Amino acid sequence: xxxxxxxxxxxxxxxxxxxxxxxxxxxxxxxxxxxxxxxxxxxxxxxxxxxxxxxxxxxxxxxxxxxxxxxxxxxxxxxxxxxxxxxxxxxxxxxxxxxxxxxxxxxxxxxxxxxxxxxxxxxxxxxxxxxxxxxxxxxxxxxxxxxxxxxxxxxxxxxxxxxxxxxxxxxxxxxxxxxxxxxxxxxxxxxxxxxxxxxxxxxxxxxxxxxxxxxxxxxxxxxxxxxxxxxxxxxxxxxxxxxxxxxxxxxxxxxxxxxxxxxxxxxxxxxxxxxxxxxxxxxxxxxxxxxxxxxxxxxxxxxxxxxxxxxxxxxxxxxxxxxxxxxxxxxxxxxxxxxxxxxxxxxxxxxxxxxxxxxxxx
Numbered sequence: 001x002x003x004x005x006x007x008x009x010x011x012x013x014x015x016x017x018x019x020x021x022x023x024x025x026x027x028x029x030x031x032x033x034x035x036x037x038x039x040x041x042x043x044x045x046x047x048x049x050x051x052x053x054x055x056x057x058x059x060x061x062x063x064x065x066x067x068x069x070x071x072x073x074x075x076x077x078x079x080x081x082x083x084x085x086x087x088x089x090x091x092x093x094x095x096x097x098x099x100x101x102x103x104x105x106x107x108x109x110x111x112x113x114x115x116x117x118x119x120x121x122x123x124x125x126x127x128x129x130x131x132x133x134x135x136x137x138x139x140x141x142x143x144x145x146x147x148x149x150x151x152x153x154x155x156x157x158x159x160x161x162x163x164x165x166x167x168x169x170x171x172x173x174x175x176x177x178x179x180x181x182x183x184x185x186x187x188x189x190x191x192x193x194x195x196x197x198x199x200x201x202x203x204x205x206x207x208x209x210x211x212x213x214x215x216x217x218x219x220x221x222x223x224x225x226x227x228x229x230x231x232x233x234x235x236x237x238x239x240x241x242x243x244x245x246x247x248x249x250x251x252x253x254x255x256x257x258x259x260x261x262x263x264x265x266x267x268x269x270x271x272x273x274x275x276x277x278x279x280x281x282x283x284x285x286x287x288x289x290x291x292x293x294x295x296x297x298x299x300x301x302x303x304x305x306x307x308x309x310x311x312x313x314x315x316x317x318x319x320x321x322x323x324x325x326x327x328x329x330x331x332x333x334x335x336x337x338x339x340x341x342x343x344x345x346x347x348x349x350x351x352x353x354x355x356x357x358x359x360x361x362x
Contacts, residue, residue, distance in 0.1 A: 009035035015065035043214030085154030085162040100134040124156040238286040265325025271359040282362035291356040298351030
């Protein structure tokens with residue numbers, strides 16, 4: 001978590017990036033990261049997140065604006081003098097060196113003596129639970145072990161900032177999930193600042209203090225994982241973060257922060273106004289699948305739906321319904337007695353609360 005009094009440790013100040021002098025891949029980025037914070041840059045391919053990380057690392061130049069690290073402008077400082085640790089997706093370990101030699105390398109280029117190097121290498125290996133692998137070469141390690149070594153090498157010279165570019169992308173699902181928690185716990189223990197890039201939303205929600213959701217070179221929303229999921233500020237974030245049902249409609253009237261919407265497929269709905277215009281304007285309604293209730297006791301926005309598909313997933317049943325003409329409306333029904341009423345082709349009553357339905361930009 002962030003350290004008090006160090007809220008502007010990393011600053012992107014009106015940063016732009018263009019590769020051809022015409023099209024901006026990063027558009028007027030303003031972002032402040034606190035010392036000790038874990039911030040993830042999340043977005044689809046081509047959204048500008050990796051370019052931002054590479055500009056911070058010094059591997060890409062800034063077209064316009066300024067990047068500051070701990071109050072110091074770093075636009076013109078070469079990568080090796082920024083004191084930043086870096087972890088890549090492909091590990092980037094030296095194949096001709098042993099694990100110990102790989103870890104000692106960033107220490108030797110910084111002029112640290114042999115005795116101190118050995119102490120730090122042992123400590124870094126123990127930190128990632130790889131103490132017995134020091135004499136091996138990278139080719140003798142599994143993917144997960146190589147990733148641990150790459151992480152240890154980024155931390156061995158005790159940087160205050162570590163950048164990670166899709167570091168778990170090459171790992172299988174189970175190992176990737178395990179490494180997410182390992183990195184999260186290391187961050188908590190060491191207090192190092194981390195800027196992490198991924199297109200995996202689950203990874204971002206699991207590990208981060210805050211997540212910056214990128215699209216077309218612009219941050220769409222910067223918030224805690226809970227805020228992003230529970231309170232998306234626009235249709236892109238709602239669709240990109242987690243699973244989401246959408247219904248299109250027109251705002252008929254508003255009362256306070258509640259919009260009364262006529263749906264395109266027929267029917268009416270009440271929604272919490274977030275990012276939509278008033279009476280007469282189109283809106284996209286966003287409802288999370290787990291917030292929809294099924295059965296005769298539904299309250300709030302109640303309607304009928306036809307069951308199109310049922311998938312058994314152990315702890316819950318994933319039901320695909322037709323709701324007001326939308327054939328892709330998903331409901332997660334807990335695996336309890338009431339799921340027995342579901343059958344493909346049957347009609348069911350469903351409903352959701354007004355506060356769980358967000359009226360967003362269409």
